[in-house]
Amino acid sequence: MSAEAPRRMEPPVSPVAEPFWAATRERRLVVQWCLDCDRPVFYPRDNCPLCLGTSLEWRDCTGEGSLYSFTVNHLSSNPTGGEGPFPVAIVELAEGFRMMSNVVNCPLEELRVDMALSVAWEELSDGRNYPVFEPRGGTA
Amino acid sequence: MSATSIRGASAIVGVADDASPTGQLELSGRALEASMIEQALSDAGLDIKDVDGVCHAGSSMQLAEYLGVHPRFTDSTMTGGSSFEVHVEHAAAAIAAGLADVVISVYASTPRGDRARAGGGGGRRGGPPPGMGPNPGLEWEMPAGIRLPMGAYALAATRHMAKYGTTAEQLAQVAVSTREWATMNPKARYQDPITIDDVLASPMQTSPLHLLDCCLVTDGAGAFVMTSAERAKSLAKSPAYVLGVGTCHDHSMISQMPDLTTTAGMISGPAAFSMAGIKAGDVDLLMGYDSFTITALLHLEDLGFCAKGEGGPFAEDGKLGPGGSLPMNTNGGGLSYTHPGMYGMFLLVEAVRQLRGECAQRQVPGAEIAVAHGSGGVLSCMSTIVLGTEAALS
Numbered sequence: 001m002s003a004e005a006p007r008r009m010e011p012p013v014s015p016v017a018e019p020f021w022a023a024t025r026e027r028r029l030v031v032q033w034c035l036d037c038d039r040p041v042f043y044p045r046d047n048c049p050l051c052l053g054t055s056l057e058w059r060d061c062t063g064e065g066s067l068y069s070f071t072v073n074h075l076s077s078n079p080t081g082g083e084g085p086f087p088v089a090i091v092e093l094a095e096g097f098r099m100m101s102n103v104v105n106c107p108l109e110e111l112r113v114d115m116a117l118s119v120a121w122e123e124l125s126d127g128r129n130y131p132v133f134e135p136r137g138g139t140a
Numbered sequence: 141m142s143a144t145s146i147r148g149a150s151a152i153v154g155v156a157d158d159a160s161p162t163g164q165l166e167l168s169g170r171a172l173e174a175s176m177i178e179q180a181l182s183d184a185g186l187d188i189k190d191v192d193g194v195c196h197a198g199s200s201m202q203l204a205e206y207l208g209v210h211p212r213f214t215d216s217t218m219t220g221g222s223s224f225e226v227h228v229e230h231a232a233a234a235i236a237a238g239l240a241d242v243v244i245s246v247y248a249s250t251p252r253g254d255r256a257r258a259g260g261g262g263g264r265r266g267g268p269p270p271g272m273g274p275n276p277g278l279e280w281e282m283p284a285g286i287r288l289p290m291g292a293y294a295l296a297a298t299r300h301m302a303k304y305g306t307t308a309e310q311l312a313q314v315a316v317s318t319r320e321w322a323t324m325n326p327k328a329r330y331q332d333p334i335t336i337d338d339v340l341a342s343p344m345q346t347s348p349l350h351l352l353d354c355c356l357v358t359d360g361a362g363a364f365v366m367t368s369a370e371r372a373k374s375l376a377k378s379p380a381y382v383l384g385v386g387t388c389h390d391h392s393m394i395s396q397m398p399d400l401t402t403t404a405g406m407i408s409g410p411a412a413f414s415m416a417g418i419k420a421g422d423v424d425l426l427m428g429y430d431s432f433t434i435t436a437l438l439h440l441e442d443l444g445f446c447a448k449g450e451g452g453p454f455a456e457d458g459k460l461g462p463g464g465s466l467p468m469n470t471n472g473g474g475l476s477y478t479h480p481g482m483y484g485m486f487l488l489v490e491a492v493r494q495l496r497g498e499c500a501q502r503q504v505p506g507a508e509i510a511v512a513h514g515s516g517g518v519l520s521c522m523s524t525i526v527l528g529t530e531a532a533l534s
Contacts (some may be wrong), residue, residue, distance in 0.1 A: 008283055008285070009282055009283045009285075010283065011278070011279045011280070011282075011283040012278055012279050013279070014276070014279055017279065043276055043279070043280045043396075068299065068400070069295040069296070069298045069299035069302075069400055070295070070298055071286075071291050071294035071295050071297075071298055071346045071347055071348075071349075072344075072346065072347040073285060073286065073287050073291060073346045074343070074344050074345060074346060074347070075287050075345055075346060076285050076287050077285070078285065079283065079284065079285035085344075085347075086285065088284050088285055088286045088287075088291055088295070088346070089284070090295055090394075090395050090400070098395055098396075099280065099395060100280060100281045100284045100286065100394075100395040101284050102284050102285065112302075113298060113299060113302035113303070114302070130283065
């Protein structure tokens with residue numbers, strides 16, 4: 001991570017997502033799991049968006065995934081703290097859900113759709129950590 | 141209600157729109173809306189006293205109060221840029237079912253004029269409009285620094301390029317063909333031709349989208365009037381009959397889109413075409429929402445003008461421009477004519493004028509069937525309207 005302080009907009013915590021953000025304090029990535037459909041539910045909700053059921057439990061994720069898509073943003077300030085254009089990504093997690101984040105520790109020209117990624121963590125001001133992703137096995 | 145009871149039961153009988161090469165309009169707010177409604181009613185040979193149905197993408201109740209109308213059909217559907225296609229769909233069903241006789245819809249937005257009137261400061265950005273409910277994007281997307289809306293479309297474009305080999309040049313061709321049409325629209329914001337190199341040399345916004353891959357931000361306004369097919373026959377202009385309608389949305393946030401390379405147009409398009417009894421090859425004119433070049437390219441695939449993944453090669457020989465086999469966005473589109481925020485109204489207005497033969501230099505000869513395909517949100521809500529002339533009705 002860059003030495004410069006991150007300038008990230010710190011995510012608000014919705015009540016249903018409290019366990020997600022609590023786990024990030026221990027640098028654990030967790031996801032809701034619908035026990036009826038046997039599938040992940042993300043973003044966190046009170047109901048499974050497939051069956052509307054409420055049998056949802058939190059499970060740990062491997063933190064491994066791939067780069068579903070990305071865009072290099074030339075217009076906004078870099079939330080990860082670096083200078084210049086930065087990648088916004090949709091990451092496909094191994095458990096079968098997608099989340100928006102950033103890819104870090106990867107030169108822009110080495111970004112590739114479907115490349116293997118692992119979760120990394122960026123400290124937020126209140127003790128939470130924001131899940132970002134880096135090329136699997138560390139710096140590309 | 142069966143599909144056959146909607147097909148041909150109603151028509152768009154009056155239209156109006158306004159925009160300016162300066163990007164700015166004099167009027168704003170309700171005054172601009174009222175002016176559009178008056179022009180659209182006058183275009184139809186109708187009067188405000190005839191109106192018994194009101195659609196608005198904000199509040200149909202507030203608009204009706206302002207106008208002094210007491211509608212028996214009311215629709216405040218707000219699905220972003222496709223709201224007005226959905227209004228046509230709902231109005232067509234309502235008219236067919238006897239719930240309304242004369243329905244209006246109107247849109248006005250003046251981001252440039254508002255900024256100027258406020259003294260040149262920046263306008264409101266981000267955050268949900270009041271009354272829109274919780275916005276999960278604040279928690280799950282905005283912290284990643286995505287620039288919306290363009291970042292969402294950029295994500296779709298990146299995936300499409302990786303999966304299908306679509307090139308930046310092919311995307312740029314959509315902007316080039318659209319600008320060719322804009323050279324023939326005296327109200328268009330930009331009327332000078334551009335090249336693929338111009339697009340690629342314009343500043344990168346959020347990759348792979350360059351500035352000229354992106355729609356404008358301009359003032360603009362428009363309105364339409366619909367009535368029954370029966371009443372339409374006695375009005376001022378040739379009716380543009382509603383032959384088919386279809387709508388589907390499959391996400392609100394881009395990170396929830398099931399497949400970044402396939403839109404809900406795969407549902408709305410075939411539904412509308414099937415109701416109309418047409419195939420893609422029957423379409424004389426496509427007004428396909430072009431918030432970004434990738435948006436229009438996805439419509440070509442999802443509406444069946446070419447196979448999935450073939451949008452790039454399909455666009456690259458210029459068949460979307462003047463003289464091409466599939467004239468698209470003949471008013472110059474959101475890319476070159478106007479884009480005040482929710483552009484779907486302008487798709488309908490141009491489609492109707494083309495079917496009437498009113499488009500002068502840019503007229504598509506003998507246009508009988510036009511498709512207005514709206515896209516709202518971030519590739520979220522697709523709504524497809526098939527319009528046709530009297531000849532297409534039988």
